[in-house]
């Protein structure tokens with residue numbers, strides 16, 4: 249485990265309220281162990297009566313005190329009273345143990361929930377470039393699997409509090425019975441613990457390996473789920489199966505290695521504890537201690553050993569879970585992760601223009617650092633429609649990413665009515681933008697859910713109006729469930745063109761100041777697209793619109809044209825000046 253971050257992660261997961269419950273867990277653990285020790289101690293007078301060892305020979309201190317319990321009573325009544333006291337203490341001890349298990353289960357559940365909530369919070373909070381860099385398989389694995397193992401670590405730790413309390417109290421009782429024998433026990437336990445810790449240290453590496461291989465397997469699983477059609481059409485089933493088997497076997501091997509090492513620890517500690525137990529028996533015999541005292545001591549020791557073993561096993565379990573804890577801590581830790589966009593100036597509306605001034609940008613992943621935009625300068629004027637065109641890979645979507653503040657410029661500035669975009673509060677800025685893009689999928693829910701996704705207050709009527717503008721209303725009405733049709737994961741139940749029209753309606757329902765259409769209608773049939781363009785044309789002037797498309801017809805209603813070439817602005821001109829040229833002519837290098 250990577251020490252501090254993991255501990256602080258666990259503290260965070262437990263939260264103040266659950267942390268406040270820990271003293272109760274400790275108190276319950278201590279009380280039930282004290283009751284157990286007391287009950288076992290009463291075996292001394294019980295055996296004393298039944299075996300005729302009534303005197304305190306070979307006893308001192310606490311054992312001698314116990315030997316005299318109920319000394320004023322007749323032998324028969326004393327026996328019954330002691331037996332009843334033993335039973336009472338066992339009953340009460342188990343009641344407390346039950347209360348403790350309910351409490352720890354409650355804390356465990358809450359902590360697990362808190363960890364999952366914190367992970368989801370981190371994913372929602374972190375800057376978007378994080379998702380460009382990190383493997384979705386790794387992230388999925390952390391949320392779906394490693395988070396559970398992290399909660400298991402918390403459960404193990406809670407269990408260890410109970411075991412530690414019990415061990416402490418039982419050791420105290422042993423000490424009261426015979427300090428010499430207890431010293432022997434402590435030395436023995438220290439030796440066992442030393443051996444155990446040395447071996448547990450070897451669990452960390454296989455644990456990390458299990459976590460890494462689980463991430464790789466999760467990536468393969470995601471691929472199988474997402475690429476169903478691709479795999480089938482190219483006949484890659486065998487290859488995918490082999491790749492999956494390899495990843496799955498990797499997990500099996502790593503888990504097997506971890507389980508083997510972990511599995512060896514249990515039997516080994518049991519053997520060491522048995523050796524210790526026998527050493528104590530022989531030691532007691534050599535020291536000539538009284539039989540009832542030795543019997544009580546050994547029963548106490550016998551009861552102590554499982555708690556000590558449990559503590560040791562918790563330690564090794566935590567080492568075995570260290571890979572999972574590391575993964576969860578890594579995701580929760582904000583250090584080294586892209587920060588969300590900053591800025592505090594509220595944005596009310598666009599009155600003049602958005603001005604790109606010498607903006608350069610490159611996607612900062614290790615494999616591909618080449619600049620995508622080179623000192624790009626152009627402006628997008630308020631209330632007008634601007635077409636952003638250029639050949640594939642020219643940097644059009646990157647400009648949208650910069651505008652929406654998914655990424656930030658490396659150099660240059662983006663000014664909004666003269667204010668630097670990075671000073672503007674991203675929440676209020678995005679509230680004025682609506683984006684329809686081929687990369688923004690539908691969510692699993694009804695068509696109505698999807699259209700109103702970006703505007704909670706929009707009702708059925710607003711959704712219908714937006715659908716009409718997006719040429720979607722007609723086909724939605726023809727569906728048996730209409731607006732209540734469930735679109736399925738990523739909208740699989742609909743055609744690509746239908747998905748696009750719903751995505752367009754989702755953008756339009758926000759009635760945004762700034763509407764961005766990034767290849768938003770490229771899958772829509774010509775007639776529908778023409779109707780959409782007509783609508784956009786008729787509403788031009790009401791808002792600022794940015795249109796990215798490779799189709800002349802889609803951009804035909806625009807006022808301005810920005811042509812990009814290999815990340816550079818080749819030309820900015822009124823569209824009317826260049827309207828007669830075909831797309832190929834517009835793209836052609838000058």
Ligand SMILES: Nc1ncnc2c1ncn2[C@@H]1O[C@H](COP(=O)(O)OP(=O)(O)OP(=O)(O)O)[C@@H](O)[C@H]1O
Pocket residue numbers: 380611613616620638639640641642643644645646647
């Ligand atoms: N996440 C990313 N990481 C690294 N490079 C990227 C990433 N996204 C895009 N690029 C690169 O940035 C360049 C511009 O991509 P962008 O998506 O902006 O182009 P585009 O003009 O929108 O293309 P298209 O018309 O094909 O959609 C391309 O060379 C692309 O390879």
